[in-house]
Amino acid sequence: MAQLWGGRFTKETDQLVYNFNASIGFDQRFYKQDIEGSIAHVTMLGRQGIITEDESAQIVACLKEIRSEVEAGTLTISSEYEDIHSFVEATLIDRLGDVGKKLHTGRSRNDQVALDMRLYTRSEVLETSQLLKELLETIVKIMEEHTNTIMPGFTHLQKAQPITLAHHMGAYFEMFKRDRLRLHDIYERMNYCPLGSGALAGTTYPLDRELTAELLGFYGPTLNSMDGVSDRDYLIEFLSACATIMMHLSRFSEEVIIWNSNEYRFVEIDDAYSTGSSIMPQKKNPDIAELVRGKTGRVYGALTSLLTTMKGIPLAYNKDMQEDKELSFDAMDTVKGCIALFNGMLATMKFNKEQMYASANGGFTNATDAADYLVGHGVPFRDAHSIIGRLVLYCIEQDKAIDELTLDELRAISPVFEDDIYDAISMETCVNKRLTIGAPGPAAMEQVIAAAKAYLNEN
Numbered sequence: 001m002a003q004l005w006g007g008r009f010t011k012e013t014d015q016l017v018y019n020f021n022a023s024i025g026f027d028q029r030f031y032k033q034d035i036e037g038s039i040a041h042v043t044m045l046g047r048q049g050i051i052t053e054d055e056s057a058q059i060v061a062c063l064k065e066i067r068s069e070v071e072a073g074t075l076t077i078s079s080e081y082e083d084i085h086s087f088v089e090a091t092l093i094d095r096l097g098d099v100g101k102k103l104h105t106g107r108s109r110n111d112q113v114a115l116d117m118r119l120y121t122r123s124e125v126l127e128t129s130q131l132l133k134e135l136l137e138t139i140v141k142i143m144e145e146h147t148n149t150i151m152p153g154f155t156h157l158q159k160a161q162p163i164t165l166a167h168h169m170g171a172y173f174e175m176f177k178r179d180r181l182r183l184h185d186i187y188e189r190m191n192y193c194p195l196g197s198g199a200l201a202g203t204t205y206p207l208d209r210e211l212t213a214e215l216l217g218f219y220g221p222t223l224n225s226m227d228g229v230s231d232r233d234y235l236i237e238f239l240s241a242c243a244t245i246m247m248h249l250s251r252f253s254e255e256v257i258i259w260n261s262n263e264y265r266f267v268e269i270d271d272a273y274s275t276g277s278s279i280m281p282q283k284k285n286p287d288i289a290e291l292v293r294g295k296t297g298r299v300y301g302a303l304t305s306l307l308t309t310m311k312g313i314p315l316a317y318n319k320d321m322q323e324d325k326e327l328s329f330d331a332m333d334t335v336k337g338c339i340a341l342f343n344g345m346l347a348t349m350k351f352n353k354e355q356m357y358a359s360a361n362g363g364f365t366n367a368t369d370a371a372d373y374l375v376g377h378g379v380p381f382r383d384a385h386s387i388i389g390r391l392v393l394y395c396i397e398q399d400k401a402i403d404e405l406t407l408d409e410l411r412a413i414s415p416v417f418e419d420d421i422y423d424a425i426s427m428e429t430c431v432n433k434r435l436t437i438g439a440p441g442p443a444a445m446e447q448v449i450a451a452a453k454a455y456l457n458e459n
């Protein structure tokens with residue numbers, strides 16, 4: 001296959017070299033962005049009189065034709081070409097002859113690929129943000145339904161204090177909301193157009209970079225042509241945001257797996273989101289959650305890989321940068337798939353309220369509140385802590401919860417206890433008294449839920 005750049009060469013490229021160098025196998029995924037960029041470029045060339053308006057119109061029409069044929073499957077992107085840019089240009093020349101040869105005037109594949117990758121990433125940022133929004137909507141719905149669903153809150157995976165399911169879900173709402181805000185920031189920073197940077201030093205043609213930027217929906221052109229062709233910061237930022245999303249999804253998955261275990265039984269994953277075992281008929285496995293947790297590693301891998309690729313590259317474009325694509329594409333697909341599947345699993349999951357309540361009730365999660373009760377009756381906190389410690393020990397020996405002890409048993413440990421202790425340490429009181437904003441008390445949660453819904457309405 002003759003290369004676009006073959007003029008200076010006297011020998012054919014060795015086949016293995018050709019294969020090693022080619023990127024068509026993976027960059028064909030942004031054929032749309034490549035054509036969109038070329039349409040903007042050639043429209044601008046026509047308006048500036050760099051080519052005639054008629055030539056520009058012919059090229060635009062032919063590019064659109066190529067795009068619809070690829071979309072319809074009547075034109076196959078052939079791996080005979082080195083990359084998607086060569087494929088589109090060669091097809092154009094094939095159809096338009098000499099006019100087609102004018103497309104690449106005032107442009108290099110370096111600014112072309114920088115543009116394509118940016119356009120592709122920009123739409124991934126938006127799609128990922130939309131998927132996160134859908135996940136946040138599911139979470140908020142669960143929060144609204146479960147402001148009074150009591151469950152144990154954990155530290156060190158040991159039962160700590162009673163909380164509500166709404167409160168637990170609310171923690172994930174905050175995480176995924178921050179993830180969305182990060183995507184928004186990335187969009188704002190990345191939305192500048194590198195087209196017109198040329199190979200590295202701009203061009204001698206009177207390009208209108210403002211116009212191409214505007215045609216492609218950018219805020220404006222990038223301001224240094226060397227940076228324009230060699231900047232992949234936006235991609236690193238996006239992969240970093242993706243890695244954080246996966247970290248959040250993975251933590252959530254880990255909890256779902258624990259909650260779904262035979263020992264906990266806090267939730268039941270819907271049949272549609274579980275799988276069975278080939279040998280053990282009783283099994284219903286949380287594979288989706290496990291796969292989401294498992295796929296986190298490859299997204300981290302993409303981030304580490306790109307950071308490593310970029311760290312030794314002198315300005316401006318170097319072929320190393322072709323390595324920005326495969327792992328990034330894999331990470332982008334992975335993150336979108338994981339958010340969507342996790343959302344489906346969460347939306348169909350059943351919460352076993354009774355089991356959650358019993359677990360909170362049986363685990364001394366009201367011990368702090370029992371100590372606070374003594375403090376309320378004049379006992380210094382450090383002494384109260386130690387009294388309740390002895391009380392818990394006694395309960396463990398008797399195999400009873402604190403509120404299952406008789407008043408006599410309680411008084412034997414501290415005479416300060418009165419009849420009202422039972423009410424003071426009920427699960428409901430423990431939760432309802434946590435009133436400050438951010439705490440699990442239903443009154444505080446209602447305010448947080450209202451804020452969450454307002455955020456989703458406005459963003």
Ligand code: ARG
Pocket residue numbers: 023027083109110113317319321322323
């Ligand atoms: N396939 C290349 C890439 O992904 C396109 C740019 C080629 N530029 C060049 N000077 N060889 O980076």
